[in-house]
Amino acid sequence: MQRQRVWDLPIRLFHWLLVASIVFAYASGQLGGNLIEWHARTGYFIVGLVVFRLLWGLVGTPTARFASFVRGPTAIAAYLRGEWRGIGHNPLGALSVLALLGLVALQAATGLFTNDDIAFEGPLAAWVGKTLSDRFHSWHAWIQNGLLVLVAVHVAAILFYAHVRKENLVKPMITGWSHTPSHPAPPSETRRGGGVVAFLVTVALSAGVAYAAAGGLNPPPPPAQTPPAASPGW
Ligand code: HEM
Ligand code: HEM
Numbered sequence: 119m120q121r122q123r124v125w126d127l128p129i130r131l132f133h134w135l136l137v138a139s140i141v142f143a144y145a146s147g148q149l150g151g152n153l154i155e156w157h158a159r160t161g162y163f164i165v166g167l168v169v170f171r172l173l174w175g176l177v178g179t180p181t182a183r184f185a186s187f188v189r190g191p192t193a194i195a196a197y198l199r200g201e202w203r204g205i206g207h208n209p210l211g212a213l214s215v216l217a218l219l220g221l222v223a224l225q226a227a228t229g230l231f232t233n234d235d236i237a238f239e240g241p242l243a244a245w246v247g248k249t250l251s252d253r254f255h256s257w258h259a260w261i262q263n264g265l266l267v268l269v270a271v272h273v274a275a276i277l278f279y280a281h282v283r284k285e286n287l288v289k290p291m292i293t294g295w296s297h298t299p300s301h302p303a304p305p306s307e308t309r310r311g312g313g314v315v316a317f318l319v320t321v322a323l324s325a326g327v328a329y330a331a332a333g334g335l336n337p338p339p340p341p342a343q344t345p346p347a348a349s350p351g352w
Contacts, residue, residue: 119297124205124290126179126312128320132171133291139164140222140269144262154238159332161229166328168223173320179312181206188212205298214272221265228258230331241333 125133139160146157175184189209196202197209207215231246231254233239243251279285290296329335
């Protein structure tokens with residue numbers, strides 16, 4: 119057995135922050151009411167997390183990069199025949215990573231345009247008008263079901279690996295390291311990347327997008343109309 123570095127710290131932080139935020143967003147969305155402001159804030163944070171992950175997939179360490187794990191049908195078939203060797207996401211797992219990221223992004227994006235029909239509207243809802251915003255509301259309520267199914271499949275796959283294939287995938291997602299059978303990762307997977315500068319630039323860009331998603335770049339509301347002074351009675 120060989121001890122190999124699998125996940126960098128940013129990926130691990132991203133993953134567990136995403137899990138906590140999705141759980142809170144889901145629960146607060148269901149409860150609604152006064153929690154809606156916190157629901158929305160968590161949603162902006164999730165927007166930032168997803169943008170971070172997309173950019174880190176370009177400039178992060180090798181196992182984080184989409185180019186290193188997103189593969190075509192031939193590689194997926196080879197994986198299913200038991201012929202895949204490597205570390206990080208396998209070619210089939212890569213599909214679930216893309217689906218999870220895509221659906222989380224859609225859920226958060228539709229939230230930005232929705233409204234709760236009472237006192238809250240998403241920061242971008244005014245851009246699309248009430249009718250379309252109501253439609254976003256029903257999409258937002260629908261996509262959560264797809265997300266629920268995907269998360270269930272995701273956790274089931276992790277449990278399958280743990281109990282049937284006797285491979286603990288959770289520990290590397292916590293510690294960053296895995297113990298793999300002694301087939302070293304191909305050179306492309308051991309190349310370094312994802313330095314401090316790349317990390318800081320990625321965080322800054324993600325924070326910028328989250329700020330814009332939260333309505334930070336919306337034009338200021340027009341000044342409140344002051345009612346004309348009541349004319350004196352004489
Ligand atoms: C709201 C629930 C969850 C969401 C949205 C979610 C999302 C994700 C995403 C997007 C990835 C890809 C990581 C990356 O490359 O950036 C991932 C990987 C992973 N997740 Fe989750 N996850 C959730 C819950 C969980 C839970 C509860 C566990 C543990 C029981 C878990 C364990 C893992 C592991 C071990 C991996 C790495 C899989 C591999 O080795 O290919 N996740 N998850
Ligand atoms: C990935 C992030 C998000 C998740 C997982 C999520 C999840 C949910 C869920 C489960 C509901 C309840 C839907 C229903 O059954 O009626 C909901 C409702 C809602 N969400 Fe989100 N949401 C997210 C992001 C956002 C964002 C960014 C905003 C706005 C800034 C937002 C605004 C709303 C509003 C206004 C409602 C309606 C509440 C009501 O009708 O009482 N959501 N969300």
